[in-house]
Amino acid sequence: VDLVGAYSANGFSWIKKQGLNGPVFALIALDTYNYKTKDATIRQQCVNYILEAELSGGGWALSGTTADPDMTAMALQALAHYADNADDKAAAERGFAALSSIQKDNGGYASWGSVNSESIAQVIVACTAWGIDPSTDSRFVKSGNSALDALCTFGLDGGGLRRVKGDPHNTVLRFHSRPTNKKCIMALAQMMQEQYGNQIPDWYGDAVCSATE
Numbered sequence: 001v002d003l004v005g006a007y008s009a010n011g012f013s014w015i016k017k018q019g020l021n022g023p024v025f026a027l028i029a030l031d032t033y034n035y036k037t038k039d040a041t042i043r044q045q046c047v048n049y050i051l052e053a054e055l056s057g058g059g060w061a062l063s064g065t066t067a068d069p070d071m072t073a074m075a076l077q078a079l080a081h082y083a084d085n086a087d088d089k090a091a092a093e094r095g096f097a098a099l100s101s102i103q104k105d106n107g108g109y110a111s112w113g114s115v116n117s118e119s120i121a122q123v124i125v126a127c128t129a130w131g132i133d134p135s136t137d138s139r140f141v142k143s144g145n146s147a148l149d150a151l152c153t154f155g156l157d158g159g160g161l162r163r164v165k166g167d168p169h170n171t172v173l174r175f176h177s178r179p180t181n182k183k184c185i186m187a188l189a190q191m192m193q194e195q196y197g198n199q200i201p202d203w204y205g206d207a208v209c210s211a212t213e
Helices: 003-018 021-032 043-052 069-082 088-099 115-131 147-150 177-198
Strands: none
Touching: 003 021, 003 043, 021 043, 021 069, 021 088, 043 069, 043 088, 069 088, 088 115, 115 147, 115 177
8 A cells, every 4th residue: 555645645634534543653654764755744744733632631542531542652653753843752751641640550551441462562662762661761660560561461372462361362362363463572672672772673763773782
């Protein structure tokens, strides 16, 4: 799918059709490899939309007034390339404060009524995109449990990670669990990059990061 062509041809009105999700994912996609669009203002329009959608108490949500971990984490991922801008950085700081405040005592995150590995993974990726180590930063360690600790509790004996504990449909690695595993593997890869600088994909910068060992 030629998303860059679609963004260029249809403009920002098309991008924002599905609400906050649109500008967030558009920015993440465009900035992965610094793709060019015919309209050079599309990125800034996306940033502006995200900033305007910030909740009064910090963070983001698809609906309501309470910060959602997934939507907040994805918005922070989208804004990571714009950290030099004071407004973007200030919104990000409020977003991370919101994520810290809704973290569970076991280090996990709940969305739509259940603590799940996908929400935890999104928060980990958001942190590492901004140079934050969620395994040691005090904001993301509750009762001695970090977000990384919480993610690892979803591991399966046969490999992979389940989305929700206690769900019989997520106790083995099956086709419908693949999106969960992709998100979790991405989070773990970002943690390796943050901690060790291994030569692994950098989803928000260069195609391949240089090894520092």
